[in-house]
Amino acid sequence: MKKELTRIIFKTIIGRTPSMAAIEHYETYSWPMLVNLLLNSKEFKHEDTGLNRRENVLINSELQFLNEKIGVPIDGAKKDITIDLFFNECFLPYYQKVLSGATIEFIQSKSLPRSGHHFLISLLTKYFDSDLYYCEGHSPKGCCKSNPCLKPFNKDMSNKLMIQKSHDFGLKDEKNNEFIYLIQHRSPIGRIQSNFELALKSSKGLYTDTKESFEKFAINDAEYSIDFYNKWFDPNDGLQKIFIQYEELVFNTEDALNKIIMFITGEAAVPEKLEIAAENKKVKVNTLNSPKETRKASEHRFFSREFAETIEKKISSGIKHKVSIPFEFIG
Incomplete structure (x- = not known):
């Protein structure tokens, strides 16, 4: 060697x-x-x-x-x-x-935007502490900006796990069966509404705070969602992966986190550490960077049940694989 x-x-x-x-x-x-x-x-x-x-x-x-x-x-x-x-x-x-004989577990996080990614990372960071190193793909300073990451260690190189974030915009991320995957998704309408609010703040005028702009955004987001589901929910790609539903993570945090930890480590979570990590729930759920009115889809200022059903039907009909998606308006 x-x-x-x-x-x-x-x-x-x-x-x-x-x-x-x-x-x-x-x-x-x-x-x-x-x-x-x-x-x-x-x-x-x-x-x-x-x-x-x-x-x-x-x-x-x-x-x-x-x-x-x-x-x-x-x-x-x-x-x-x-x-x-x-x-x-x-x-x-x-x-x-x-x-030195050390090994590291590479974990790829693929998520639809506004599906609780940062909430999940906060839970896992609390549980694994310094054993986990996290990369967003653009920070910290000196980031290699490569996927997969070429610098998978923290400063003192003490971590045993490395998680790299990607929303896979453009569907260009390669699949690698040497990694394990955390795949996050969420009920479509609430997620799209939350993503629209984020886009209003960050798109530099590309979108405006109008119903027409929201519906255009929603259609584009739905098309991206279909491609994301078809790529990352493929049951025949041979990847080791776990599907994480936002609603389960938020409302049944401890059980959901235990399943994720078992997937990563192959062992049940340590009860004391799991309980401490899950205590983050109240703080994080209340700071999801979404206006209060968007947290219940039917109360969003641009909500239309007819349009919501149209979007959900579009996503449902476009997905090739059997996927458990919590649709709110088409059952």
């Missing part, structure tokens, strides 16, 4: 495969020492082009090697990650962790 890692470090930085004698020599170096040595060596510039390799990107063969030979979950990652960033912030920390 160490010879293979030495070879790929050398080849990636210098641009050519080292001799066996060189590999045997360099494998005695620590990874930070080896990378620093090669980055600052006279050989660092390509002989053919004179280009500094630090300004180049990882080529497909190197990505393939890292994925297949060493196991880093790099499928679907952005290909414009610089050598410098990759080695200093992704490669070295990850393999120092791997070489």
Whole structure:
């Protein structure tokens, strides 16, 4: 294993495969020492082009090697990650962790917007504490902005679990059977209403506070929902996944959380820790960033039962798989 890692470090930085004698020599170096040595060596510039390799990107063969030979979950990652960033912030920390014999469970969270994702993360963070590292895909500072994440550890690299968030807009996220998946959804009308309120605040004028704008938004959201359900609720994709319904999570928090923890760990939740985590319920449910009037679908200012039924029928008829969705208006 160490010879293979030495070879790929050398080849990636210098641009050519080292001799066996060189590999045997360099494998005695620590990874930070080896990378620093090669980055600052006279050989660092390509002989053919004179280009500094630090300004180049990882080529497909190197990505393939890292994925297949060493196991880093790099499928679907952005290909414009610089050598410098990759080695200093992704490669070295990850393999120092791997070489120490440590393992990490990668958890992908795929959710329809406004389905209680942050509420769930608050519960899991309270339960797992420092064993869990969470990535939103755009923060904290220095985020690799890749899916799957290339920096799956907290600052002291103490976590055993890593959860990465995605709403999979555009349905571009790849499926990977090496991960486990938390799939969140919610009763369509209440979710769409809540998402519209968020869009009003964040879309910079794309939507207006009118019934016409709301209904246009709802139709677009329903079409995205159908695609999301058809992709992530496919029973034949071979993924390890659990479906989490917003209503169950909010109104039956402790039981729902226990099921999720059992799915993640393979064991029943520790009762004392579960009880403490579930105490977050009252605080979080009351701060869902949704106006009070949107919490009951029929009381939303733009509610129309006829339109609500139309949206629910559209979603119901468009889904290919058998999915338990809590429709409010079509039963």
